[in-house]
Amino acid sequence: MPYTKEHKQQTRDKILRSAYDLFTANGFDGVTVNQLMHSCKLTRGAFYAHFSSKAELYSEAIKYWASSSKLAGLKPDQLSGQQWLAKLLDGYLSIEHVNGTTPCPLAFLATDIVTRDVTARLAYANVYQGMNQAIMSFCNSYTKCDSKQILALTAMIIGAVAIARTMDDEQSIVSLLEACRKEAGLKLGGI
Amino acid sequence: MPYTKEHKQQTRDKILRSAYDLFTANGFDGVTVNQLMHSCKLTRGAFYAHFSSKAELYSEAIKYWASSSKLAGLKPDQLSGQQWLAKLLDGYLSIEHVNGTTPCPLAFLATDIVTRDVTARLAYANVYQGMNQAIMSFCNSYTKCDSKQILALTAMIIGAVAIARTMDDEQSIVSLLEACRKEAGLKLGGI
DNA sequence: ATTAATATATGATAAAGATCATATTTAACA
DNA sequence: TGTTAAATATGATCTTTATCATATATTAAT
Numbered sequence: 001m002p003y004t005k006e007h008k009q010q011t012r013d014k015i016l017r018s019a020y021d022l023f024t025a026n027g028f029d030g031v032t033v034n035q036l037m038h039s040c041k042l043t044r045g046a047f048y049a050h051f052s053s054k055a056e057l058y059s060e061a062i063k064y065w066a067s068s069s070k071l072a073g074l075k076p077d078q079l080s081g082q083q084w085l086a087k088l089l090d091g092y093l094s095i096e097h098v099n100g101t102t103p104c105p106l107a108f109l110a111t112d113i114v115t116r117d118v119t120a121r122l123a124y125a126n127v128y129q130g131m132n133q134a135i136m137s138f139c140n141s142y143t144k145c146d147s148k149q150i151l152a153l154t155a156m157i158i159g160a161v162a163i164a165r166t167m168d169d170e171q172s173i174v175s176l177l178e179a180c181r182k183e184a185g186l187k188l189g190g191i
Numbered sequence: 192m193p194y195t196k197e198h199k200q201q202t203r204d205k206i207l208r209s210a211y212d213l214f215t216a217n218g219f220d221g222v223t224v225n226q227l228m229h230s231c232k233l234t235r236g237a238f239y240a241h242f243s244s245k246a247e248l249y250s251e252a253i254k255y256w257a258s259s260s261k262l263a264g265l266k267p268d269q270l271s272g273q274q275w276l277a278k279l280l281d282g283y284l285s286i287e288h289v290n291g292t293t294p295c296p297l298a299f300l301a302t303d304i305v306t307r308d309v310t311a312r313l314a315y316a317n318v319y320q321g322m323n324q325a326i327m328s329f330c331n332s333y334t335k336c337d338s339k340q341i342l343a344l345t346a347m348i349i350g351a352v353a354i355a356r357t358m359d360d361e362q363s364i365v366s367l368l369e370a371c372r373k374e375a376g377l378k379l380g381g382i
Numbered sequence: 383a384t385t386a387a388t389a390t391a392t393g394a395t396a397a398a399g400a401t402c403a404t405a406t407t408t409a410a411c412a
Numbered sequence: 413t414g415t416t417a418a419a420t421a422t423g424a425t426c427t428t429t430a431t432c433a434t435a436t437a438t439t440a441a442t
Contacts, residue, residue: 043420125358128357158353194388225429235429
């Protein structure tokens with residue numbers, strides 16, 4: 001029995017992480033299996049011991065993000081709903097989120113293969129629901145926001161980051177993010 | 192001197208229209224030159240008499256949309272700023288926009304090749320600026336909205352339509368669009 | 383009708399890339 | 413230390429596709 005028991009799992013996780021970063025940066029068709037595996041210091045042959053296809057990988061990568069994301073991690077009980085929301089907005093509407101790695105799939109993959117692949121679409125929808133529900137539940141504790149307002153809020157922040165990604169001028173990005181941060185804060189009771 | 196003078200221009204326009212619809216539906220890599228030309232009742236050979244590459248076509252298609260879009264057409268002088276804005280929002284946040292052909296590139300192409308191709312990005316940025324400026328100029332006539340609020344508004348409606356595109360359930364789409372329509376109306380002075 | 387420029391079609395090329403078949407390496411365990 | 417199942421690497425295949433080169437078709441003007 002070769003390799004430690006966790007070895008394959010670790011490799012799989014590494015592939016998922018790399019894949020996620022590459023997909024969000026370059027889109028489904030902008031990433032090759034070869035490139036992906038090299039970014040993991042492996043070769044393409046190993047890929048199919050972990051995933052049956054590139055398309056499967058894509059949705060698995062979204063799921064993996066969902067299970068290990070900042071969103072999930074941002075639920076510490078010691079934070080009030082208000083604090084939690086402020087932190088979420090600050091992070092989401094930050095230049096680091098726009099420029100950094102492992103961003104939110106909702107903003108980075110909105111018009112990627114998601115619109116063509118059912119499984120990817122389901123994974124995406126799941127993240128979207130999760131985000132709305134999380135925000136909603138924390139809102140209820142101190143706001144009068146109804147679910148409709150939350151839908152508008154998430155549409156705004158997702159849209160903002162998606163648009164920001166298309167911009168070359170960092171100052172424009174900051175302006176956009178700040179504008180949305182302000183609006184979001186007002187809507188959520190001035191946070 | 193074969194063909195009428197306008198013939199080539201018409202063919203070029205037909206290609207641009209088809210390309211736009213196909214690109215917004217399937218993304219840059221989801222469209223082949225072959226498929227595109229067949230949708231114009233032509234064959235791939237004719238393509239390169241009109242465009243030097245598929246990538247060039249992409250940005251040209253966005254420019255073409257910008258010069259012939261509803262946004263451009265929605266500026267009739269007989270409408271008040273308020274009426275114009277209401278009409279824009281109604282159209283943008285409609286199920287027809289989400290499901291129909293020739294939609295807004297801002298929402299449909301946000302995370303497509305735009306993030307990888309400079310020329311496409313420039314074309315995209317142009318449409319984005321145009322939209323913001325148009326709304327802003329019409330707002331000024333009767334609202335106290337500043338430019339920052341417009342940035343937040345367009346982020347919301349673009350985000351909403353982009354997200355709507357990923358959804359299978361029409362009822363969810365309608366809910367999202369309605370929620371954003373309501374928020375937008377409030378922000379713009381109750382329209 | 384003939385011509386000639388232009389548009390379109392057809393056939394070919396060549397590269398990229400996903401996936402598979404097969405060989406090689408790895409390391410836990412006897 | 414040798415075995416062996418599991419993981420990884422290598423080589424090959426086969427499809428897809430953009431693009432080019434060449435042939436054909438079109439039609440305004442003669």
